[in-house]
Amino acid sequence: MKAVAWRRYGSPTDALAIIEAETPAPKEDELLIRVCASAVTSGDSRIRALRVPVGFGLLSRLGFGLLKPRTQIPGMSFAGEVAAVGGAVSSFRVGDQVYGSAGMRMGAHAEYLCLAESAAVIKAPDGVDAATAAAAVFGGQTAIHFLKATAGLEGGQRILINGASGSVGSASVQLAKHLGAEVVAVCSTGNVELVRSLGADRVIDYRTERIEDDAGGFDFVLDTVGNLSLSRCKPLLKADGKLIAIVAGLLTTLSSTWRSRLICGVAVESKAHLDTLATLLEGGQFKPVIDEVYPLDRIVEAHERVDGCHKRGEVVVGIGECRDWPG
Structure with missing residues (x-):
């Protein structure tokens, strides 16, 4: 599969590269998700460069890797469709449109992502395209x-x-x-x-x-x-x-x-919050602002746009073609 490699802490040019990686296989309790769109959030930008609030530098290195990133593929927010499920998965099936967050384990800047059924992932709201769903998370x-x-x-x-x-x-x-x-x-x-x-x-x-x-x-x-x-x-x-x-x-x-x-603190990512968000999206009470949609090959430009601190809403990366999404 095509994926973004997170090689070191630093600028987008120094830290990121497009690579060919092995497609992951889901464990018994996991979903294999074909990623259609993923957001490059301000959180992604800060983590990539280890540009964190004063006093949290050492704690961040202990969490993400002392000298270099422990995680190989960045990206948290996503929208996609279920490509395969583990034997113990009961609430999702192949073909389901889903959206959510990989959280601090990351991995969403790739064509495929494995997540536990219990993670912050739910079926996507009706009538919402993949870029909008990813931008909302x-x-x-x-x-x-x-x-x-x-x-x-x-x-x-x-x-x-x-x-x-x-x-x-x-x-x-x-x-x-x-x-x-x-x-x-x-x-x-x-x-x-x-x-x-x-x-x-x-x-x-x-x-x-x-x-x-x-x-x-x-x-x-x-x-x-x-x-x-x-x-x-x-x-x-x-x-x-x-x-x-x-x-x-x-x-x-x-x-x-x-x-x-x-x-203050870290926002909790949960199925409950995603359910609330889906209701707002379906009802028209919330529509995420999308600054621009970049192809995966332009991931460096997408991160540079976020780094500039003048984006409007969310920057989105289009990753795979998912046939049945609206729009």
Whole structure:
């Protein structure tokens, strides 16, 4: 099979290459998935270069490989179809269209991927093409985990979303509106109309306005970028308001002063979150923003686009042809 090799930590040119690899065989409890599309997320970019929040460098090397990557094939989010199943698999069959995340074991930047039946993979939502399904996974699951499952965002509450045009930000704007919240979104000049079209009640262009000029009174501030300090957010929040930090350094994470007002950590990937996401996709309450779709042979360019920090929504890689997907 054709796959992306992750050879070392570093830039896309230094770290990635297209190779021919052996097609994996599923174990008794695994699915063999023919990958149709895979996203190159901000998480993929950070892991590839080991560009992690301050304080997490050594922990990341212990997890992914001390001197070089332990995992040979990168890529987490995917959409595809079941090509084979192990003997103990009962909830999937050959030909099923599926989507999900390989998580930290990765491997989705390849024509085939093996995952356990119990992993974060479910049947794909009806009427959604493979690129859209793959693009929905990272931002959608992250938004569901932090806003719905962890923060408990409710109708009538007020939220500020920093980095509203990226994958997590654009998903969070749509989910917050679906939950009935008032959304103030922050992005650059070129993305104002996009973010407004996603449902934001007010859009702050950070090139011409200051976040601090807003009246404040937020129940939550969601920072998807990592450039809002705790002290900067405090005047914006209600007395019991909380900062949701998607990209938080170790000192911020361990801060005893702000512990009761800080939500951070790693988003949980689960079948339950994917089910919620599928319902939103089928109902039209969520549509992931796709920046561009690249062929697998241009994986270096796809990663460079993400590294540039100016993508809109998600970057997707088209990998295999899956005949029965819509679109």
